[in-house]
Amino acid sequence: QKEVEQDPGPLSVPEGAIVSLNCTYSNSAFQYFMWYRQYSRKGPELLMYTYSSGNKEDGRFTAQVDKSSKYISLFIRDSQPSDSATYLCAMSDRDSSYKLIFGSGTRLLVRP
Amino acid sequence: DTGVSQDPRHKITKRGQNVTFRCDPISEHNRLYWYRQTLGQGPEFLTYFQNEAQLEKSRLLSDRFSAERPKGSFSTLEIQRTEQGDSAMYLCASSLRELAGYEQYFGPGTRLTVT
Numbered sequence: 001q002k003e004v005e006q007d008p009g010p011l012s013v014p015e016g017a018i019v020s021l022n023c024t025y026s027n028s029a030f031q032y033f034m035w036y037r038q039y040s041r042k043g044p045e046l047l048m049y050t051y052s053s054g055n056k057e058d059g060r061f062t063a064q065v066d067k068s069s070k071y072i073s074l075f076i077r078d079s080q081p082s083d084s085a086t087y088l089c090a091m092s093d094r095d096s097s098y099k100l101i102f103g104s105g106t107r108l109l110v111r112p
Numbered sequence: 113d114t115g116v117s118q119d120p121r122h123k124i125t126k127r128g129q130n131v132t133f134r135c136d137p138i139s140e141h142n143r144l145y146w147y148r149q150t151l152g153q154g155p156e157f158l159t160y161f162q163n164e165a166q167l168e169k170s171r172l173l174s175d176r177f178s179a180e181r182p183k184g185s186f187s188t189l190e191i192q193r194t195e196q197g198d199s200a201m202y203l204c205a206s207s208l209r210e211l212a213g214y215e216q217y218f219g220p221g222t223r224l225t226v227t
Binding site for chain 2: 004006008032034036041042043044045046049088090092097098099100101102103104105
């Protein structure tokens, strides 16, 4: 079993829809939770990061962390075709030198 | 552009050849990480540097792989005697330890194809 599980998709939604992306993890030591967006053949782009449990909002994006369930989510409101990409969740903890443990990514397609 | 840069962007090599990649981190970022990403997977940690010191290496980093960060600035990743299984995207990321080591910014990657 992988430390971080993520549904690979693809997830196809119409423009304007609310998108929900999720990851589960097994290592209770994780303290920091990140979401990256990766366009085809490009490097990952940091979207948001959250420390411990709770919610964080940035524009159309909301990240949620539930440490008790070992479950994190990224919501995208008013999705746009330009949001079409692969979304990677990543996690780390201070005792592991902050190295990132990634999920396999969810491919999102927003249809015009 | 003040982001992380990597060179070359693409490299095609024959099995058995040596290759070297370069990463220039964001200025003043003292932590530098190398990851490897294969198709359909998330990046996997290879190694990281705090300034010029290499502090951790993954089990994925076989003896054919070596990384350096002279003077704590740019870093190089060398693969000797390449194998077809080395074909992947090699990603470099940097962070500023004093702020948050987990806040890592990635470069565009070097795509390696071993024929």
